[in-house]
Amino acid sequence: MKEVQVQGVILDWAGTMIDYGCFAPVAAFVEMFKLKGIEVTSEEVRKPMGLLKRDHLLAICKMERVAALWKEKYGRLPNEADIDEMYAGFEKLLFEALPEYTTPIPGALELVERLRSMGVKIGSTTGYTKEMMKIVTAEASKRGYAPDTFVCPDDTMAGRPYPWMSYENAKRLGVYPMKALVKVGDTLSDVAEGLNAGMWSVGILKGSNELGMTEAEVEACDPLRLQTRLDEIERQFREAGAHYVIETIGDLDAVLEEVNVRLARGESPDMLPRSNPYLLLTPGPLTTTPTVKAAMLSDWCTWDQQYNEVVQSIRSKLVRLATRAPASYTTVLMQGSGTFVVESVIGSVIPHDGKLAVLANGAYGDRIGKMAKVLGIDTVVIDFGETSPVDGARLDSVLLEQPDITHVAVVHTETTTGMRNSIEEIGRVANRHGKVYIVDAMSSFGGIELDVADIGIDFLISSSNKCIQGVPGFGFVIAKTTSLEQCAGRARSLSLDLYDQWDTMEREGGKWRFTSPTHVVYAFNQALRELEQEGGIAKRQMRFTNNQKTLAAGMARAGFRALLPEEHQSPIITSFYYPESDSFSFKELYERIKQEGFVLYPGKISTAPTFRIGNIGDVNAADMERLTQSIEKIRFW
Incomplete structure (x- = not known):
């Protein structure tokens, strides 16, 4: 049977292809x-x-x-x-x-040219009657826009959200099955029409009726205010069941490419999960997109060449995300949670006569120290307390006093508190002393811009279920190739031998030594696509930062004080003190907020009662607004 691919796109008119803002x-x-x-x-x-x-x-x-x-x-x-x-x-x-009101929206005519060059047919539906469309089509045609067909509500039994107009489009265009069609519109009823017709349904943000702003108003709008509004509209589209949400009509190409990938895997629009019972406001596992979850719906063989090519592609993409000098670095994927991967580095990288200095200001820095001691590694833990950032000057003093230290390790964003440590400052000191530099970027990589080559990092560690927005199951190490090559024979564990895992992947084209988490790998591959579609790490960092600032402002209004000063706060997770009230119960707050659709995170520091709220995952500033409004509404202490 011939492989199904996208054969047609059914576009709405006002607010999607013409009449910016649908006025x-x-x-x-x-x-x-x-x-x-x-x-x-x-x-x-x-x-x-x-x-x-x-x-x-x-x-x-x-x-x-x-x-x-x-x-x-x-x-x-x-x-x-x-x-x-x-x-x-x-x-x-x-x-x-x-x-x-028939002027084509910016990017619309160019999109039509690209669709036609790909052989994709163009249909359309509308809320206008046939008499109205006589004017609209004539005027739009003068301005360069003319789809292959258009269908009005009075051409069928009923208009949106019924599927009849879409079915008539498919009939006129000669396209079958319906999953080979993509419906694009700027209203919730457009989304419903697409879903009811069994098509892939796409919501559009800028130029839309839901945004309701002219192009000039969009350009003049405060970026933070605009982004918050766009985030809220995206949430509404996704809650309505939209499979994809794009910022502008010109962004549709990436969706069509993704739908073709999904169709090649045998997937259909109705296979996509459309909602979660609640948002995970944690540092991971976190809320993922429906398309990331849907990537796990097929089964894959670990020996299959196609699967191993996906693994190799992931490895290559991770290096390119990590540095502008990719030729000097490589990537190793390792089964297990983030902690497993950290232990694989500590146990494989440090020689038996080596000595490790760990800069710690929270539970995860302390955990590195514990791992090293369990593995019998000579270790110095430089403790900065839980609410102070690590300091390069103090590391410099320790390295001068103990020149036999060979390796330095630090956590980039300490999720105990939300602290962001300056890995740049620590890197300068470690590099100046000629030490191998290890960075636990578990909760930051993919959400905070960095360049491992510029910073001088030898080994950077992260996980599939953090800022790249995949699901739990494996972690990865981005390593300077020359540093990793020196690790042969050093491992203190068979299964966590970092060098041997890398050597096998290099020699056998992406093969893992032991059974790999195939479903998780495909979900992560999808998550990497979506990171690229969002605009890369820089754009994702902007979203996470906007989330954190919106959260902090809303929590302050609700009477909660942040643990860390703003200058030390990461965009990953935020800690808050308990309110000064004997009647406050985090357990009760947790349960009541869960009923509102959010899951919070208990505190982890030892010096004060706190709780934490994650700012990462498939969440946005509008979600943070809803959360803080819910907290204000249910306040009971």
């Missing part, structure tokens, strides 16, 4: 109600957008505030005759306005 129907509805003596807001008008316009009018009239205003003015609710009269008035206003 034509909004202006007509507002003016029509004004003529009846009722002031409706553009926000009210936009809520039912995407429906057949008469259904749209009925939905506005049924809104509680609008119905109350009508009853106050006319002594009754609007009847069928009122609806007929208002719809006639709305149509007149809209017909007058339509020619002015």
